[in-house]
Amino acid sequence: MKKQLKLALLTAALAGSSMAAMAQDKATLIKQFIEIQRPGIESLARGLIEQSSAPIAQAGSQYLQTQVPEAKRESAAKAADAELKKYFDESYPLVRDKAVQIAPGALTPILEQNFSEDELKQLLAWINSPLSKKYQELNPKMQTALTEKLVTETRATIEPKMRALDTNVAKALGAPTDGAAAPAKAPAAKAPAKTK
Secondary structure: OHHHHHHHHHHHHHHHHHHHHHHHHHHHHHHHHHHHOHHHHHHHHHHHHHHHHHHHHHHHHHHHHHHOOHHHHHHHHHHHHHHHHHHHHHHHHHHHHHHHHHHHHHHHHHHHHHOOHHHHHHHHHHHOOHHHHHHHHHHHHHHHHHHHHHHHHHHHHHHHHHHHHHHHHHHHHOOOOOOOOOOOOOOOOOOOOOOO
């Protein structure tokens, strides 16, 4: 009887340590995956900061073209660009660091629940493969090609809608609509200056 009890305890202990080792292995794989994703996490933070300042940059550009005398536009544009760069330089590191800090807590439960250890191994193998790296390098070029083609193909349809929207919003706000303000540009016709 004692021998069976010892065997049962030993079996339970081994099973427990095996489960702990499996959990550790899966946790290690998840940690590796999140670390590999760091450039994407940092890019997400960059995009959020750029998106947050884009409406201000666009409104400033429109104001510059319509309300600032031509002789003062260049210096005003440089001053505005300097302020946008200052905002980016101060804000991006804060958001980037916070994104990197909270990523494990936000992503680990999703990865833990939806991927087995074997799937995580396969995912890491794919991400580290030459084919995946080639795809990642080409993906921005493909997105740019699609965006340029989309803007070209839809500009004639969207620009009149944007002008009508500009006029209608101005009317709704009680702003002049007699052509005093320049009409809005179609999306991606002129992107705000990117800060680095």
